[in-house]
Amino acid sequence: MHFPDSSPRASLYYDYQIYPFRRPPELNGDTLQHKVVIIGAGPVGLVTALDLARYGIPSVLIEADVQVSQGSRAIVFTRRSMEILQQVGVTDRMLEKVLPWRCGNSFYRGERVFRMEAPYDEDDRFQPMNNLQQQYLEEYLVDQVLAEPLIDLRWGTKVIAIDNQPDGVQLTLDTPEGEYQLHSDWLVAADGAKSTIRGMLGPRMEGDSYTGNFVIADIKINIDLPTERLAYFDPEWNPGNTILMHREPEGIWRLDYQLPEGETAEEALAPESLNKRIQAQLDMIGVDAPWEMDWCSVYSARAMTLPDYLHDRVLFTGDAAHMLPIFGVRGANTGWQDCHNMAWKLAFAIKGWAPEHLLASYSQERVTAAREIIDEASKSTRFMTPPDRGFRLLRDATLSLSLTQPFVRPLFHWRTSRAHDYLDSVLNCMRDDNAEFSAGPVKGAPLQNIRLGDDDYLFDRLGASIYLLYFSDQAELPMALTLLKDAVTRSGVPFEVVQISRKPLASQSHQVIHDPIGHMHQRYDASEGTSYLVRPDQHVSARWKQFDNGDLLTAMKRLINLS
Known part of the structure; x- marks a missing residue:
């Protein structure tokens, strides 16, 4: 039987809540046919359920854990994401806590060599970027879901088998009280980069994995710096590598720093390694203040996508459909554009307002978007983490020239996440002006x-x-x-x-x-x-x-x- 950890996660600033497992009707012998089952109650799965509910579509939302995610994880939410999140009713709560910003800075050898300012005008309701730790956003979304009668959120439930047929999906689920079968017309896989559904069904991603690994560290510290993206290239304490810094609510700062080649995650997350490197970064920028570690992890940059997001009755979305480098805040922001695109099409197909093959346009539009994003993100990733000696020579030459030659400084542009234009969509009218x-x-x-x-x-x-x-x-x-x-x-x-x-x-x-x-x-x-x-x-x-x-x-x- 599946027994998720029910001990609240430790944090210096966030109180984790345990959402208890509740016995579903299927464990009592009921056989129900559901319209939609969504796997994964992360940011993308939660928004998908809420978006479907706007059209009157009920869903069952399955989550193996019993609490929201640990650590800051996704922290930067774009204007387009805020517009999508407004549709599902959480932006008012977000605006009470987010730290908005517009500018990104790149530093080399103690000098700022590039400053990017995102566009903003009088018509914009939301700032270009908004910093908020992922667990807060998930909390707001969970509260919205629990208030929505059309959504059945089932915590502590793990998928252990799937049978995907042309007319529906059957899942075998494991819980603290045993296994049961769940039947659905449609299944949405929103279960992240390590998608269980993708692993069971077997579709393979296309693209690249990069060798560079990064540590993410959330520290509690008082730093008198503005809420802007700070990128430091080739510092003395981490030669050849890159460090990013972001301010978060509740006195938290996020540091992302690249590891030397060959260093393992276990070595990087050892307390002595973390303390030494974080203190070296603070010393380099002239910060002399006490700090405490809240959370840390290791990630690697990937730029990959499934070639098709529709597999019979299973739709892939978010990181289950694609894995994108975080440089340019693309993960959750891209995932929400996925599910916002998918939700109305799935709802129209279920309601009979459009034929089911409308859903093929979801895959066409979002796979095209992912490939364009991967092309853009790969440029940023190759600059942040050069994959070979040739790219490193070019990057290092750019760094050196940036101190005296303004024309090379735009190469530091980090190509932030953007709202995708479906210019070649099959849904676009051919006869217009x-x-x-x-x-x-x-x-x-x-x-x-x-x-x-x-x-x-x-x-x-x-x-x-x-x-x-x-x-x-x-x-x-x-x-x-x-x-x-x-x-x-x-x-x-x-x-x-x-x-x-x-x-x-x-x-x-x-x-x-x-x-x-x-x-x-x-x-x-x-x-x-x-x-x-x-x-x-x-x-x-x-x-x-x-x-x-x-x-x-x-x-x-x-x-x-x-x-």
């Missing part, structure tokens, strides 16, 4: 979040639905649009029209955004009749300079019918 726009989100890109008032933004108005953003000052919608909207709504498909008007208008049939000075019109390059068709994950499917009902109908069919 995308090329005629001079501004606004392109076809395949996520919407721009526009400030509508003091504390009111465009994404506050969007939910689990397909949307048509319709720019018009007319008091009534075109009759053809009204008829189409009513017909789609009667079919059950969630579809809403949001009218953006320079004039104050009222409507009982649809939402109206008042844009008195034309700010949103300008940002979206919109005039009377301009329209944007938007997917439930906020990505643009098509855009037209002038509304045309036939083109909209064609785009809708391509988006959810694919026939």
